[in-house]
Amino acid sequence: MSLRKLPKKVVWKIRSTKFLRDVVMSVIGTTISIALTFGTAEMKNAQKKQQDGRRTVMMVVHDMDESVKAIRDLSTLEETNREVALFVMSKIDSLNTLSGDTLTALLEYMLEGTPFDIDNSNEKIFQSSQDTWKNIANKSVIDLIQEFYRHRRATIEEINTNFLFKAPISKEKEYELLLSTPDHYFHSGNADKLLKKTLQGDEVDLFMKYSTSRQKYYNDVADNWQRVSDQCKFMMSITDDEMTAYIENAKRTGSSLTPKLLVGKWIDTSQSDANRETIEFFRDNTFVHTLFHETSSSLYSGRVKSVRTMPGTWEISGDSLIRNYTTGDHYELDTSEISYTDEMADTVKKVIEHNQQRIAEFNEKAKTTSFGRRANLVYIDKSGNKIEMHTYTKEEEEITRYLVRETEKKSPSDDK
Numbered sequence: 001m002s003l004r005k006l007p008k009k010v011v012w013k014i015r016s017t018k019f020l021r022d023v024v025m026s027v028i029g030t031t032i033s034i035a036l037t038f039g040t041a042e043m044k045n046a047q048k049k050q051q052d053g054r055r056t057v058m059m060v061v062h063d064m065d066e067s068v069k070a071i072r073d074l075s076t077l078e079e080t081n082r083e084v085a086l087f088v089m090s091k092i093d094s095l096n097t098l099s100g101d102t103l104t105a106l107l108e109y110m111l112e113g114t115p116f117d118i119d120n121s122n123e124k125i126f127q128s129s130q131d132t133w134k135n136i137a138n139k140s141v142i143d144l145i146q147e148f149y150r151h152r153r154a155t156i157e158e159i160n161t162n163f164l165f166k167a168p169i170s171k172e173k174e175y176e177l178l179l180s181t182p183d184h185y186f187h188s189g190n191a192d193k194l195l196k197k198t199l200q201g202d203e204v205d206l207f208m209k210y211s212t213s214r215q216k217y218y219n220d221v222a223d224n225w226q227r228v229s230d231q232c233k234f235m236m237s238i239t240d241d242e243m244t245a246y247i248e249n250a251k252r253t254g255s256s257l258t259p260k261l262l263v264g265k266w267i268d269t270s271q272s273d274a275n276r277e278t279i280e281f282f283r284d285n286t287f288v289h290t291l292f293h294e295t296s297s298s299l300y301s302g303r304v305k306s307v308r309t310m311p312g313t314w315e316i317s318g319d320s321l322i323r324n325y326t327t328g329d330h331y332e333l334d335t336s337e338i339s340y341t342d343e344m345a346d347t348v349k350k351v352i353e354h355n356q357q358r359i360a361e362f363n364e365k366a367k368t369t370s371f372g373r374r375a376n377l378v379y380i381d382k383s384g385n386k387i388e389m390h391t392y393t394k395e396e397e398e399i400t401r402y403l404v405r406e407t408e409k410k411s412p413s414d415d416k
Contacts, residue, residue: 049134049135052135053135053136053137053236054236054238055246056126056132056135056136057136057141057145057232057236057238058238058242058243058246059122059125059126059246060122060126060145060148060232061229061232061233061238061243062122062243062246062247062250063122063123064148064225064226064228064229064232065226065229066118066119067118067152067225068222068225068226068229070118071155071218071221071222071225072218072219072222074116074159074218075215075218075219075222078211078214078215078218079215081105081106081108081109082208082211082212082215084102084105084106084109085106085109085110085208085211086208087102088102088103088106088199089199089208092196092199092200093196095195095196103195107169109167110167110168110169110204110207111167111169111171111174112166112167112169112170112171112174113167115160116156116159116160117156118152118156123149123152126145126149127149136236138235138236140235141232141235141236144228144231144232144235145232147228148225148228151224151225152225155221164210164213164214165214166207167207168201168203168204168206168207169198169203169204173198177194177198180194251377251390253379253388254379254380254381254382254386254388255379255380255381255382256318256319256379256380257316257319257321257378257379257380257387258316259285259316261380261384262281262314262316262321262387263281263282263283264280264281264405264406265278265279265280265281265405265406266278266279266280266281266387266403266404266405266406267403267404267405267406268401268402268403269401269402269403269404270401270402273294274293274294274303275291275292275293275294276291276292277289277290277291277292278290278292278406279403281314285313285314285315286311286312286313286314287311287312287313287314287323288309288310288311288312289309289310289311289312289323289325290307290308290309290310291307291308291310292305292306292307293305293306293307293308294306297351299340299344299347299348299351300338300339300340300344300348301338301339301340302337302338302339303337303338304333304334304335304338304352304355305333305334305335305337306331306332306333306334306359307331307332307334308329308330308331309328309329309330309332310325310328310329310371311325311326311328311329312324312325312326312370312371313326319377319378319379320375320376320377320378321375321376321378321389322373322374322375323373323374323375323376324372324373325370325371325372325373325374326370327366327367327368327369327370328366328367328370329362329363329366329369329370329371330363330366331359331362331363332359333352333355333356333359335352374391376389376390376391377389377390378390384405385404385405385407386402386403386404386405387402387403387404388400388401388402389401389402389403
């Protein structure tokens, strides 16, 4: 039926009802839309806080694990050094028969060194603001972290102040030994003369008696910190795979290195002018690794220069730079820039002849042997002119090196 045929009052009522219904539906739709928008934003914000909280805990857990490793290393070093010391003590009446390396290892154990410390940068980040803690849902985890850092500070102080950890040969005593024999007191030829009396002193005796106690202390501390680390991970449901991914991501400070960006000559920034090191990578996947070394001496003025050239091939696999060194490793010696007095001529010539003979023997051997394979985790910065290279020593200690691209120097005519 058409609205035209209905009375005006009825038509007005129908239209009013429809209008009100449309208004109500519009309001409801807008309300739902606003609720969904703010609800989604709130949900995303809550998820971000949760992720931030987990990342904070993972940062601290990694700090805990690194601290555990530092204490475990102390325990291992204590045991190794104790064995060396016991061996030397068994030869107390014939110290001159021991190698210089053995005596040096003993003295490194007995000498007062720098105070023990653990990097506290992550602790400072965690303690910097209570806002950092608000994102950690489980407040018991915060208490655990706070207690760990308190105990770590107390442990460092204990190791540095308790007499049970005090090295028996103080810096003052070491200075006395050095004054007695300025030409290296730790050489085996001086052992009977200087070390016997020192090693038989009360300080060394006390230090050795408490060696096993120190090792037990280190192990107990490491065990305790490891339990706290595991507890934090368990309470926050952080898996070992997540920790591995976090650590790998934390190490990544640049972008992946591509073959195109690698081509060119790179200089190791950690070397001095007297010990320069360069690696030049070519487009055909070959490289030349060159070491420049300059030696000065009281026998002559000027410097003897040596250059070691090591060829090889390279490839990039993921984030790793792989170098395969080939045969052809070669040394060259340059003595043209040194001068000496007539009185020192014979001595200097003998030294040079000895070094040249050693180099000739090395070069002959290098014809059939190589430096081997080297694989390093590498990243490149935004400029494309600096590489971060991660490597490990035989003791599994990580070392980070930086290489910068060698750029061609402009001559004055280039700007004309």
